Amino acid sequence: MEKIRAFFWYCSGADTETLKKCPTDSNKYVGIGATIFFTGIFAALAAAYAFYTVFDNAWAATGLGLLWGVMIFNLDRYIVSGMRKRNRGFQELKIALPRILLAVMISVVIAKPLELKIFEKEINGELALMEQEAFARQKEVISDQFVAQKAALQAEIAVLKEEINQKAAKRDELARIAQQEADGTGGTGKRNPGPIYQIKKADAEQMEAELNELRANNNRLITQKEQMLATLAADEQQKISDLKLAAMDGPAARLEALDRLSQQSTAIWYANLFVLLLFIVVETSPIIVKLISQKGPYDYELEKKEYQHEASFYEDRAALHDEIKKKSEAMAEREKNFVEERLNIKLDQT
Incomplete structure (x- = not known):
């Protein structure tokens, strides 16, 4: 159970060492990580089906589907991990808005192949009509x-x-x-x-x-x-x-068939819409959760670590500035002494 929890913590993009100190935030990040993980699984399945309709090869479709799922998983993890809770509602909303838009776009990309699979029987019938x-x-x-x-x-x-x-x-x-x-x-x-x-x-x-x-x-x-x-x-x-009956079985033909079915049937149009909305909710939920939740112990611990790193940076920069200043003063002193020595030599010669 601990390994599963640690895995979902990793999926959420959270710092596991910091999160171990904040047990009250554990479940929140387990839920966020699980959502991101299963979104990656759905993305892999959707991409595998889409690639299978293109290449008609199970191995190629599986490999490319896994690659796509990993990419979507990593992108979702990056989107969520990049958010910080500061208790500044409007500023956080401005920061989250591009991430939400990106999540919506990802939802559309994931949902469409799964819609094609869900309505596969109806689409096959429409494809036969389109071929005729x-x-x-x-x-x-x-x-x-x-x-x-x-x-x-x-x-x-x-x-x-x-x-x-x-x-x-x-x-x-x-x-x-x-x-x-x-x-x-x-x-x-x-x-x-x-x-x-x-x-x-x-x-x-x-x-x-x-x-x-x-x-x-x-x-x-x-x-x-x-x-x-x-x-x-x-x-x-x-x-x-x-003439030969042209086979229509590619992704473009299936998308056209689904569009025709949506125009012909209100039920399919609504079902199509609800599937898309479901994926939008799933994809954006980790961002929404982080946006609407209160600032918790993990956020304070993370902020403290970041502040320590920031303070250390400024201290190092100040020390470096002092060191450079001392070296500059030493060089100026040596230059001054050198000039005075030269003047004294010239005076002695005269």
Whole structure:
């Protein structure tokens, strides 16, 4: 039990020798150290899962996850150990604010991979839907490449067919006029297949010949263009068949899937928020505890040690200053004596 307590003291960043003299503060720093330790564990687990989705290798993910957890543990320990209790509320809050902001940022980094793991089943379903959507977009892009060519060929076929229809309509009209001339219901109004009828019949036969020629030529062109359409359709189908369903399993895709799920489901949005808030509370709690707690025996002992070091520093500096001053005075005295000796020599010489 003593070893566990000492370990959590170390995790809290406290000076263990000083803390042993202050048993009333022991539990507070055990709690702070345990929070920092378990935050590092959660960070390692979250990072290991995140790295596994990237490298798909358990050993690499474990090693990098442990490295990340140790880094977060050391950073949290440094953040908390750097705070000092001075019973100066506003100044302590100003000092703690950057640390709180940093802790919040760390919370977001730790929470996000764990959120991905918590909602893994829902995310996998959304990823399958995203894969289908991406596949449909790829098919649409391929189809768009053939739209213009297919539309042009279909328009040309429609023009050729319309030419045949228009020629057939003219043929039918001339045949009708000739028939009316023959039965007396039109034209001259006489029922007599005379010269006028023969002329109109010849016009109708001429139009029939032109229609047959046009139909033969246009049908040949229509067949060619329909074959071109069939070739384009086959090329399009081949390109679509060559498409493969892109696997979406990376961290970016999972984050996008979680974001989509949060927008679609209020329950998932709130659950996502509460997980994040939980980690923010856990990450910032050691700082908040040190900020709102009263100054205890450990803080006084620590302040006394720091004051002793500070006083020793000033004493050493004062002693060094006196020593330098004495050396300067001695040097000045020697310089003065030297000058006087030189003057005396010159006076004796004169």
